[in-house]
Amino acid sequence: MNIIVCIKQVPNTTEVKINPETGTLMREGVPSIINPFDTYALEESLRLREKFGGAVAVISMGPPQAVEALREALAMGADRAYLLSDRKFSGSDTWATAYTLAHAVRKTGPFDMIICGKQAIDGDTGQVGPGVAGQLGITQLTYVFKIRRLDPEGGTIIVERLLEEGREIVEAKIPVLLTVVKDINQPRFPSLAGIRRAARADIPTWTAADIAPADPSRLGLDGSPTRVVTICSPPPRAGKAEMIQADSVDAAAAVLAGRIFSRKVL
Amino acid sequence: MPLLKIDKDECAGCGACIDACPFGAIVMVGDKVEVSEQCTGCGACVDICPMAALSLPERAQETSEDLASYQGVWVWIEQFRGEARGISWEMMGQGRRLADARRTSLTACVLGRNARQIADEAVTFGADRVFLADHPELAEYRTAPYAGILSGLVRRYRPEIFILGASSRGRDLAGSVATELYTGLTADCTGLDIDPDSGLLRQTRPAFGGNIMATIICPNRRPQMCTVRHRVFETPAPDPDRRGQIIEINPALGKEPIASRVVDFIMEEGEVNLADARIIVSGGRGVGGPEGFEPIRRLAEVLGGAVGASRSAVDAGWIPYAHQVGQTGRTVRPDLYIACGISGAIQHLAGMITARIIVAINKNPEAPIFGVADYGIVGDLFEIVPALTEQFKKRLGGKR
Known part of the structure; x- marks a missing residue:
């Protein structure tokens, strides 16, 4: 099983605070982490490698400091890592990002599977995984929370997907691209040996020139069909909570039920 | 640089x-x-x-494409087991408004097996025209055939705007179609309107777990595509007297095998369908254990609502992940959200802050959840939730 994992470095939003005056995010000093969903993707790939052999390669597109995320992935056990970093990639929307990643995937050589997190916690789009699958013309299986069976010889995989109404069990032919949800596994911590190995590892940086068959007009801001016109804070919720107090629990519950009834949502 | x-x-x-x-x-x-x-x-x-x-x-301007030749608003009608999903009718209501604002027509795309009645329904919900692809291979949603058919229709009929519900299938499909067509796609919108000057679709969406709102346009590629969250737009009232054109298309399926196959579907029992829920009762760390969800379930049952949970309750193994509300779970938009024993971490708020009415029940008067709630009670959820359940039982009487 040759598996490629696409990861994104994101700000650790558990540490993001909102500036009460301007309503904007205060990102100063906020540490960057691997997108949590991507850690599930990485863990799943490592488990498949342990079971079926092969290698795990990790790709990330981002600024030069995204190399830290790749080093962490190597410390967890990935075999190889590649950083896509070039000013020409700046301003990429999901289409251009998927296009760029797909060209990088091709450059890494033959693969059986690509695994991505279902979405990144900063952009929240969930579109890059399907975009990469579309660019490469392979089957996509999104929102996977369990791999039921993998048959490398037969070239088939059976997964469970988490949908609104329940779990869908799908069989597909390899190669496939999976996007995974949180419940699929519990990611491991990097081992000491892994950290040492990762610190010494050579992580190549690929620029637009390195993925040369890619059409330069389809990269970065120029290659992106969408454009952000404004960014603002969401409207705050009006007013403060009405705190309900009463002599007894039953009396308080009665008042609350009355309030809810008066809002005509039941 | x-x-x-x-x-x-x-x-x-x-x-x-x-x-x-x-x-x-x-x-x-x-x-x-x-x-x-x-x-x-x-x-x-x-x-x-x-x-x-x-x-x-x-940015370089796109000149090769004649953008003006793209006209009309399209909506994809999602079906599951032969029935249209409610989110699609929400899309039709908004699609109708956008089509009227652009003085153009509204088209519904129905793919399925024996889906004629869904096409008829789409007309009552505002479609001027319906493309109906009815084929045994389309009974269950699969990315490749669905995306292939829709991409082919777009290439031929050139819509200006294409809207899909941001359900799991909708997001899966939209990503594939937009990639194929090399056009812009905005995920999970909570607002759509037409810019009066440019005529472009302004697509507003939350990012950073709801901490910022971004408005996005797709100036030079067509169609302008987006997915829209559940329950942002009202479901329009169907008009049984409305007339529309239904065009059957014959998809070229069955020649080549499709690379994936749905082998089974396990319906979630009970009250998990958070996306569609009008009422959600959620439990967090304060419920203390799996059995602590019992009073929460009873309240949800009396209200006809779904059961949600915070990340800490899910991570502790008290309730399955399918119930998780928040940044790494589901984003919900019910009319009523009752948070029981949930402190209100920023990641949880990201998933429920757009609920119409938020009620917080928590021991800690300083819990951040009270900062976003409409009504709050400080106290023990194991006393308050059952008392509240009794009150609702009394008031709802025979209605539920």
Whole structure:
């Protein structure tokens, strides 16, 4: 099983605070982490490698400091890592990002599977995984929370997907691209040996020139069909909570039920 | 090298751009600002600068495509087991408004098996025209055949706007179709309107777990595609007397085997369908264990609602992940959200802050959940929730 994992470095939003005056995010000093969903993707790939052999390669597109995320992935056990970093990639929307990643995937050589997190916690789009699958013309299986069976010889995989109404069990032919949800596994911590190995590892940086068959007009801001016109804070919720107090629990519950009834949502 | 250009001679060092930047990419160095590699070229800072010292490179204009030849608003009608999903009718209501604003027609795309009655329904919900692809291979949603058929229809009939519900299937499908067509796709919108000057679709969506709202356009490619969250737009009232054209298309399926196959479907029992729920009762760390969800379930049952949970309750193994509300779970938008024993971490708030009415029940009067709630009670959820359940039982009487 040759598996490629696409990861994104994101700000650790558990540490993001909102500036009460301007309503904007205060990102100063906020540490960057691997997108949590991507850690599930990485863990799943490592488990498949342990079971079926092969290698795990990790790709990330981002600024030069995204190399830290790749080093962490190597410390967890990935075999190889590649950083896509070039000013020409700046301003990429999901289409251009998927296009760029797909060209990088091709450059890494033959693969059986690509695994991505279902979405990144900063952009929240969930579109890059399907975009990469579309660019490469392979089957996509999104929102996977369990791999039921993998048959490398037969070239088939059976997964469970988490949908609104329940779990869908799908069989597909390899190669496939999976996007995974949180419940699929519990990611491991990097081992000491892994950290040492990762610190010494050579992580190549690929620029637009390195993925040369890619059409330069389809990269970065120029290659992106969408454009952000404004960014603002969401409207705050009006007013403060009405705190309900009463002599007894039953009396308080009665008042609350009355309030809810008066809002005509039941 | 970041995209943003700063004219150092003009910069007054006021720092307005630092506050405006959603990515923390601008920092003060001495008495001037500098931009780091974190810059994504989003442009949030450009108009904020009182000295007009900030600029982004102009984009090349698309000239090869005749954008004006793309007309009409399209909606994909999602079906599951032969029935249309409610989110699709919400899309039809908004699609109708956009089509009227653009003085154009509304088209529904129905793919399925024996789906004629869904096509008829789409007309009652506002479609002027329905494309109906009825084929045994389309009984269950699968990405490849669905995306292939829709991409083919778009290439032939050239819609200006294409809207899909942001369900799991909708997001799966939209990503595939937009990739194939090389057009812009905006995920998970919570607002759509037409810019009166340019006629472009303005697509507003939350990012950073709901901490910022971004408005996005697709100026040079067509169709302008987006997915829209559940329960943002009202379901329109169907009009049984409405007339529309239903065009059957014969998809070229069955020649080549489709690379995936749905082998089974396990319906979630009970009250998990959070996306569609009008009422959600959620439990957090305060419920203390799996059995602590019992009073929560009973309240949900009396209200006819779904059961949600915070991440800590899910991570503790008290309730399955399918119930998780928040950044790494589901984003919900019910009319009523009752948070029981949930402190209100920013990641949880991201998933439920747009609920119409939020009720918080928590022991800790300082819990952040009270900051976003409409009504709050400080106290023990194991006393309050059963008391509340009794009150609702009394008031709802025979109605439920």
